[in-house]
Amino acid sequence: MPGNARLGLRFSTREEALLDDLDALLAAGGSTALLAVRNGRVVFERGHHAHRSSVASVRKSLIGILYGIAIEAGEIDLDATLEDLGIDDLSPLTPEEKQATIADLLKSRSGIYHPCVYGMEPGRPARGSHPPGTFWYYNNWDFNVLGTIYxxxxxxxxxxxxxxxxxxxxxxxxxxxxxxxxxxxxxSLHPVYKMRLSDRDLARIGHLFLKRGLWEQRRIVPEQWVEDSTTAWSALGGGRGYGYLWWTAEANALGDSLSIDVPIFYASGAGGQYIIVIAALDLVVVHRAADVRNGIIHARMGEILRALLRVIG
Incomplete structure (x- = not known):
């Protein structure tokens, strides 16, 4: 259903009410674009789809694509440790910290709690409190170092x-x-990498992962990498999980306000940047908030997603 669906077309009172509900949520503040693509066809659109703006932490899921390709090509070893790679920082890493692997970084389980660019200071564990691979903590140090290693x-x-x-x-x-x-x-020695993309280009990423790494029958990303990236290596409680830089939610996951009645996986960034893949519905949903500081919270995205599903059926 395109964004101008009401122009010249007739809808039932119920359909009009559902559209009104969704439009009210989008107009409540923060949202600048919503795009839904089913089997490669746009079924709903609102907003400015060519506008490029910060994707915030969606960038982490995007660098994961590059890692999958590089690992398949033999350029990067998933099991290589930071010691193997010669990775250090301003406050030197301990011998134990240097045993963290690339896989640990991708899972956000490095156990390295060094200050980082764009760091999350509140709640950061103490250095040395968790050995590599044993504890999940959403850690920008891990994500930034992935850029350096790549x-x-x-x-x-x-x-x-x-x-x-x-x-x-x-x-x-x-x-x-x-x-x-x-x-x-x-x-830190390791810069943060920033990315700006449009929502219609992000929808292509969602469709690529929906099709298990294929784009128009051409293999872009290894299928096993898509599977591994969207597998919940870390169970975060209530049916929510974290894979290789992608979030997962089981059907009706009580711990994730984005969840619906079928499993989903998604990329998420501050302020309301989302790529949501719903394989059971052959559907990709992209939401954008061009002003990251004045976007929407996760619970609001759940409301928008459920309202959208009621509209498109």
């Missing part, structure tokens, strides 16, 4: 890699290489 091991910047390996094969309409860039800081 550049080091492949010899490519994230921008050139994403453009060549993802944007071009997926025929992205709005992507520009300058929309991926590093931001250094005094806290």
């Amino acid at each position: 550049r080091q091991e492949t010899g490519r910047t994230l921008a050139e890699a994403f453009q060549k390996l993802v944007a071009e094969p997926l025929e992205m309409q709005d992507f520009a290489a300058e929309d991926i860039f590093d931001v250094p800081g005094p806290e």
Whole structure:
């Protein structure tokens, strides 16, 4: 159902009411675009779909795509430790911390609680409180270091890699290489990598994962990598989980306000940046809030998602 669906068309009172409910949620503040794609066809749209803005932490799921391709090509070893890779930081890592593997970083289970650029200071565990691989903590140190390791091991910047390996094969309409860039800081040797994309280009990522790494019958990402990325390696309680840089929610997961009556997996960023994949419905949903600081909370996204499903059936 396109964004101008009411123009010249007749709807039942119930259908009008459902559309009104969804539009009211989107108009309540923060939302700038909502796009739903079923089996490659747009079934609902609102907002400005070509506008490129910060994807916030969705960036983590996107770098995961590059890792899957590089691991398949033999450029990166999932089991390599930070010691193997020569990774350190301003406050030197301990011998135990250096035993964290790339897989631990992808799962956010490194056990390394060094200050980081764009760090989450409140609630950060003490250094040395958890050995590598034993404890899940959503840790920007892990995510930032993945950027460093990718550049080091492949010899490519994230921008050139994403453009060549993802944007071009997926025929992205709005992507520009300058929309991926590093931001250094005094806290750590490892910069944060930032990304800007449009929601219609993010929908392509969702469709790629919906189709298990295929794009128009061409293999872009290894199927096993999609499976591993969207497997809940860490159970976070109430049916919510974390894979390789993607979130998961079981059907009717009490611990995740985004959950619905079938399983989902999704990429999530601050302020309301989402790629939601609902395989049981052959559906990808993208939500954007161009102003990350004035977006929506996770619970509101759940309300929007459920209202959207009522509209599109």
